[in-house]
Amino acid sequence: MGYEYVFGPVFSGRLGRSLGLDLLGKRICSMDCVYCEVGKTDTLTDERKAYVSAAKILEELGRWKQEGHLPPEVITLGGLGEPTLNSDMPEIIRGVKKLFPSMNVAVLTNATTMTDPEVRRELLEADVVLPSMDSLVASEFRTINRPCKGTDPEAIAKALIEFRKEFKGKIFLEVLLSWGYNDSEENLSKMKDFCTEISPDRIDVVTLSRPGTLDKAGPVDPGTLSRWKKVLDAAPCKDRECGPDTDVKKVSSTDTSTHVQGGDSAAFDRIQASLMRRPQTAQQLSKALEVPLSKVDEVIKELDISGRLNVRQTGDEIYYDCRLDDNS
Ligand code: SF4
Numbered sequence: 583m584g585y586e587y588v589f590g591p592v593f594s595g596r597l598g599r600s601l602g603l604d605l606l607g608k609r610i611c612s613m614d615c616v617y618c619e620v621g622k623t624d625t626l627t628d629e630r631k632a633y634v635s636a637a638k639i640l641e642e643l644g645r646w647k648q649e650g651h652l653p654p655e656v657i658t659l660g661g662l663g664e665p666t667l668n669s670d671m672p673e674i675i676r677g678v679k680k681l682f683p684s685m686n687v688a689v690l691t692n693a694t695t696m697t698d699p700e701v702r703r704e705l706l707e708a709d710v711v712l713p714s715m716d717s718l719v720a721s722e723f724r725t726i727n728r729p730c731k732g733t734d735p736e737a738i739a740k741a742l743i744e745f746r747k748e749f750k751g752k753i754f755l756e757v758l759l760s761w762g763y764n765d766s767e768e769n770l771s772k773m774k775d776f777c778t779e780i781s782p783d784r785i786d787v788v789t790l791s792r793p794g795t796l797d798k799a800g801p802v803d804p805g806t807l808s809r810w811k812k813v814l815d816a817a818p819c820k821d822r823e824c825g826p827d828t829d830v831k832k833v834s835s836t837d838t839s840t841h842v843q844g845g846d847s848a849a850f851d852r853i854q855a856s857l858m859r860r861p862q863t864a865q866q867l868s869k870a871l872e873v874p875l876s877k878v879d880e881v882i883k884e885l886d887i888s889g890r891l892n893v894r895q896t897g898d899e900i901y902y903d904c905r906l907d908d909n910s
Contacts, residue, residue, distance in 0.1 A: 584851040588642045591654040591870045592860050601654035604661025607634045611663035612694040614728040616799040617790050620662050621905050628730040636673035660690035672704040696741040709751045717764040718772035726763040752783040759789045759802045777814050787816040849873050853881045857904035
């Protein structure tokens with residue numbers, strides 16, 4: 583039996599070996615960012631509801647645990663949209679902690695829902711919260727993130743500052759720069775003040791490394807990127823402009839020490855599910871999913887033949903990702 587909502591693990595420069603939980607199952611988000619790696623948002627909404635029930639997600643996670651995989655370093659709530667839109671999130675966080683008592687729980691979020699005090703209260707139960715904030719200039723924010731009507735970046739910034747006062751865990755803030763969209767001096771100045779006030783545990787300033795939803799959305803040049811990093815006191819390179827997972831170790835193509843849980847179709851499903859959420863190299867997939875490299879290569883060929891594979895070269899590395907069918 584495959585997994586619909588558990589994916590990975592993937593190696594993350596910020597979190598380590600991270601097992602993902604998809605709290606939406608579909609492209610449901612409160613934004614439709616021009617750079618989104620999972621494709622265009624199908625349902626743009628700020629309505630919170632149990633898009634996938636806690637029971638379903640926790641049943642899959644329990645099954646994953648029983649299969650005896652190498653434990654990840656962190657379990658991350660994210661997926662194909664904005665995870666905090668799932669109103670079962672607090673139950674899911676508690677359930678994960680019950681299944682894996684010593685494991686950190688991380689939540690990726692675009693932070694739009696954090697203007698709601700209830701969402702902030704729920705997120706207090708996580709160990710790491712990773713909000714993104716691309717622009718505090720209202721017109722830029724609307725153009726790059728294309729949020730639900732009425733979403734105000736200043737209100738989100740205030741909510742994050744409130745959250746910082748109460749939250750005992752770590753906050754890793756991400757700023758994604760796209761040329762001509764949010765790389766203005768006005769934004770840099772506002773972001774600097776915001777970063778000083780919120781004082782996150784880590785700041786990552788990144789740029790696009792592959793085409794986003796809109797073809798015209800492109801990366802900023804290396805000079806702009808490094809200036810923003812310096813001004814915002816961002817973390818050193820372990821992020822998207824270097825290609826995902828720069829810290830992953832190489833796996834030999836003759837490595838037979840890894841094993842496939844559940845046979846061929848399970849390996850296919852796990853590789854496809856992982857590539858739908860994050861671009862990765864064959865070596866990264868092999869290492870993170872404990873699947874022999876030869877099997878990963880076979881699945882990549884199969885996905886290529888089916889026409890669902892995107893291939894991108896970054897430096898010497900070849901990254902693959904797999905988008906959902908547009909009508910799925
Ligand atoms: S990048 Fe994140 S916030 Fe933006 S549309 Fe995609 S899933 Fe939503």
